Amino acid sequence: MSTRKILVVGNGMVGHHFVESLVGLKTADDITVIGEEPRPAYDRVHLSEVFSGREPSDLALATRETYENWGVTAHFGDPVVRIERARREVVTKGGRRFSYDKLVLATGSFPFVPPVKGADNKRCLVYRTIDDLGQIKATAKDSTRGVVVGGGLLGLECGNALRNLGLETHVVEFAPGLMGVQLDEGGSNMLRRKIEALGVRVHTSKNTQQIVEGESSALSMEFSDDTALDTDMIVFSAGIRPRDQLARESELAVGERGGIVIDYKCKTSDSDIFAIGECALFGGRIYGLVAPGYRMAEVVANQLAGEQEASFQGADMSTKLKLLGVDVGSIGDAHGRTEGSISYVFSDERAEVYKRIVTSGDGKLLLGAVLVGDCEDYDTLLQYFLNEIELPAEPESLIVPAAGDKPLLGAAALPMTATVCSCHNVTKGCIIEALDSGCCSLGEVKSETKASTGCGGCAAMLKNVVEDELSARGVVVDKSICEHFPYTRQELFHLAKVGEVKTFQDMIDGHGKGRGCDICKPAIASIMASLWNDHVLELPHVGLQDTNDTFLANMQKDGTYSIVPRIAGGEITPEKLIVLGEVAKEYGLYTKITGGQRIDLFGARQNQLPEIWRKLVDAGFETGHAYGKALRTVKSCVGSTWCRYGVQDSVGMAIFIENRYKGLRSPHKLKSAVSGCTRECAEAQSKDFGVIATENGWNLYLCGNGGMKPRHADLFATDLDDETLIKYIDRFLMFYVRTADRLQRTSVWMDNLEGGLDYLREVIIEDSLGICAELEAQMAAVVGTYQCEWTTTINDPEKLKRFRQFVNSDEEDSGVVFVQERGQIRPAQPEEKIRLVASSK
Amino acid sequence: MEAVKQDDWQTVCTRDDLVLNSGVCALVGGEQVAIFYLPDTDRQVFALGNRDPIGKANVMSRGIVGDLQGQVVVASPLYKQHFNLETGACLEEEGVFLPVYDIQLDGDAVNVKVAG
Structure with a gap:
């Protein structure tokens, strides 16, 4: 028997999940995938994040190599245009033919554009693919106002995207309320109130009649109630329609209102053809969420692997998400349409929270729920709903905050069959199995089961289940920094601050044991520096420092040091440039320009450092802290002073920022940059904190870095004035210094921050923890006590002794040997050293 | 300062030249010796070869001292391997040792035994 040919048409999230599932089942089939888009599958759920700084490539679910490694043939950018069922072949637009034994249609959906006159204008767009994003971005460039047509889930996602692009954003909805499918009227009203508070204008019950050219703006929308709305661009996001054309033309059964009809085996009317995802119609319904699509994909993969009883039974459409930063949750019968059902409603207009639960008439079973503004109860409610767990005697206690002790549905109370992650269908039982098979951390369970790697909505629940189970097994999760202190860096910072501990000795006497080591000593030295800002070479601190801090220079492979004076913003006078050259020449140092717009002088012996620095300090240089876990450089482009395109003085701002934060000791090095316009020549988006000039002020980007695992910084706030910019950076840096782990860059810190960017905005912009005044005061103290460590050192004979x-002896280290290369020195290789020593004898 | 005390002991410096809970380097009979000063131990002073056998540079005196699982150690400033201050043994790589020198405090004088 020849190998069975499986052909998959469509490479969206569901099509990809099908291939992944089938490959995982090792069926030895010959698998071919044909995708319309020029790139392999990517995550559409998080599409709008591209506008808050995420790269399109970060959304990729697979690469061409992924498929190659799986032995799957994949063709992209050439869509299938015809199915020839009699020959069991498909034909692509490019004229290529592929034969199949089993065909899987995963063609997805297309955005519905209402038949409105003028909707074909080139400033009317849709929101579905990465290419759509490119067009939206390009059109937004010369727009100030943008309208989204559609107030559903996708529409609001898209509204968020426009808002992130800096547009005045309007949402136009045909129905009387937002998210009419998932929310009841009360929830919908609360959502509207919250979204409007964010500056998004909402227009409901609006039926667009036609789109014409506007007078003051590019377009004008005319509604049936004789009102109009001017705008520069329109994005349609008013629902989806199944892409069933291929099936229609090859005479497979399709629904009256579209969708390829499938049975519970996901088979179409041709038993060799399956349809999965948003193109499929099951029980008269299109499932427009990713989780049910994944279920269908698995059902087909399992059948092809020989598991006959695999079947699709419909899917729960409960959903929890953040729309424009607002928490929204919807479970089951959100509208209370079940006969005989009763509802409990809680509404707090001050905190802007709305919650409703729908129960059976006897109050014993949860039938549905709506949550707006606070989704904390979602996971618990969902478990009650999915597992039909009997509700407590007073069901309202589940949503009313003042009701005292809220009955907790702990992880232990969940049955083994409870679904924790609905994207990947991971039950509590699967998690227990993963732990049984040797996983012993949350991260391991995630990579083993894939739980919480889809929409991420179950993260908190998963963490609870894993931690509960681990502690039931007596596993203690040890987060100690080292064997001397049973604390994390964050806890140590707190202990030092609250107890006003000023030395390592007091720290270890009070909170640790032993003598310390090369992990805890520099970490605590850094905490002491952040808190009290003593000179790092003061007696109680000197033995704690890594060698770079001890000698205020960077140790190189041969034990010599390199010297990097501060050149704030990369701006330097010719006089100072000459001094650097003269010093380098006098001491025979190797010179190189750094990536941070400074000059690095290599090959200085430890005993030469003070004399070299005396010359540099005399010429007006200060230490550059290239040796410390501290602020390094603030890179800049020339900005509006010289550049034809610059809109703000980026050099001036970079110098101000660098001088403000120089000397700040932190959990890891800190880098920054300021660009004078959106061309971004200073590469600010690859920095821990980056600033990009706009016509109206500055955009602030946070938590990027280059290095081993590059991460683009997230757009944190837009159009800030100078004062607000500095205030936010003050708060951000101090919050990071306080809470990060040892050697944790801001990017990793952010990735581990529960609540992520939104949480950071709450803390820094809205002061949700009430600590901003304290953070600013602490930063002011550090800024106010700055000293150039080298200037102090060369004037203190005691410090110079080291x-x-x-x-x-005054001899020099005979182990340091240089040879010449390209007109400068470099350390000799071991065999060169042997040769040199031999020839000198 | 290179006054020979008795036999082959050599006074290399005074207590004042040492750095608290850290190291300095002395040249003894042409050898680079790293001297560590931990006044709250019984011995107070320790002496090892200054050359890092793994990083192949003379840097051990510039490492951070501390203790790991009860052993008093210094960490190489280059690649952070730990060496036992009493035996010179590397904790991470079996069979790698730093030379150990006899050292004592005599009042304020720091004496190291010259290799014979």
Whole structure:
């Protein structure tokens, strides 16, 4: 028997999930995938994040190599245009033919554009693919106002995207309320109130009649109630329609209102053809969420692997998400349409929270729920709903905050069959199995089961289940920094601050044991520096520092040091440039320009450092802290002073920022940059904090970095004035210094921050923790006590003693040997050293 | 300062030249010796070869001292391997040792035994 040919048409999230599932079942089939888009499958759920700084490539679910490694043939950018069922072949637009034994249609859906006159204008767009995003971005460039048509889930997602692009955003909805499918009237009203508070204008019950050219703006929308709305661009996001054309033309059964009809095996009217995802119609219904699509994909994969009883039984459409930063949750019968059902409603207009639960008439079973503004109860309610767990005697206690002790549905109370992650269909039982098979951390369980790697909505629930189970097994999760302190860096910072501890000795006497080590000593030295800002070479601190901090220079492979004076913003006078050259020449140092717009002088012996620095300090240089876990450089482009395109003085701002934060010790190095316009020549989006000039002020980007695992910074706030910009950076840096782990860059810190960017905005912009005044005061103290560590050192004979090569001799280290290369020195290789020593004898 | 005390002991410096809970380097009979000062131990002073056998540079005196699982150690400033201050043994790589020198405090004088 020859190998069975499986052909998959469509490479969206569901099509990809099908291939992944089938490959995982090792069926030895010959699998071919044909995708319309030029790139392999990507995550459409998080599409709008591209506008808050995420790269399109970050959304990829697979690469061409992924398929190659799986032995799957994949063709992109050439859509299938015809199915020839009699020959069991499909034909692509490019004329290629592919034969199949089993065909899987995963063609997805297209955005519905209402038949409105003028909707074909080139400033009317849709929101579905990465290419759509490109068009939206391009059109937004010369727009100030944008309208989204559609107030559903996708429409609001899209509204968020426009808002992130800096547009004045309007949402136009045909129905009387937002998210009419998922929310009842009360929930819908609360959502509207919250979204409007964010500056998004909402227009409901609006029926667009036609779109014409506007007078003051590019377009004008005319509604049936004789009102109009001017706008520069329109994005249609008013629902989806199944892409069933291929099936229609090859005479497979399709629904009256579209959708390829499938049975519970996901088979179409041709038993060799399956349809899955948003193109499929099951029980008269299109499932427009990713989780049910994944279920269908698995059902087909399992059948092809020989598991006959695999079947699709419909799916729960409960959903929890953040729309424009607002928490929204919807479970089951959100509208209370079940006969005999009763409802409990809680509404707090001050906190802008709305919650409703729908129960059976006897109050014993949860039938549905709506949550707006606070989704904390979602996971618990969902478990009650999915597992039909009997409700407590007073069901309202589940949603009313003042009701005292809220009955907790702990992880232990969940049955083994409880679905924790609905995207990947991971039950509590699967998690227990993963732990049984050797996983012992949340991260391991995630990669083993894939739980919480879809929409991420179950993260908190998953964490609870894993931690509960681990602690039931007696596993203690140890987060100690090292064997000397049973605390995390964050806890140590707190202990030092609250107890006003000023030395390592007091710290270890009070809170640790032993002598310390090369992990805890520099970490605590850094905390001491952030808190009290003493000179790092003061007696109680000197033995704690890594060698770079001890010698205020960077140790190189041969034990010599490199010197990096501060050149704030990369701006330097010719006089100072000459001094650097003269010093380098006098001491025979190797010179190189750094990536941070500074000059690095290599090959200085430890005993030469003080004399070199005396010359540099005399010429007006300060230490550059290239050796410390501290602020390094603030890179800049020339900005509006010289550049034809610059809109703000980026050099001036970079110098101000660098001078403000120089000397700040932190959990890891900090880098920054300021660009004078959106061309972004200073590469600010690859920095821990980056600033990009706009016509109206500055955009602030946070938590990017280059290095081993590059991450683009997230757009944190837009159009800030100078004062607000600095205030936010003050707060951000101090919050990071306080709460990050040792050697944790801001990017990793952010990724581990529960609540992510939104949480950071709450803390820094809205002051949700009430600590902003304290953070600013602490930063002011650090800024106010700045000293150039080298200037202080060269004037203190006691500190200089440490720089002697030998305590009993003026000789130099004979192990340091240089050779010449390209007109400068470099350390000799071991065999060169042997040769040089031999020839000198 | 290179006054020979008795036999082959050599006074290399005074207590004042040492750095609290850290190291300095001395040249003893042509060898680079890293001297560590931990006044709250019984011995107070420790002496090891200054050359890092893994990083192949003379840097051990510039490492951070501390203790790991009860052993008093210094961490190489280059690649952070730990060496036992009493035996010179590397904790991470079996069979790698730093030379150990006899050292004592005599009042304020720091004496190291010259390799014979």
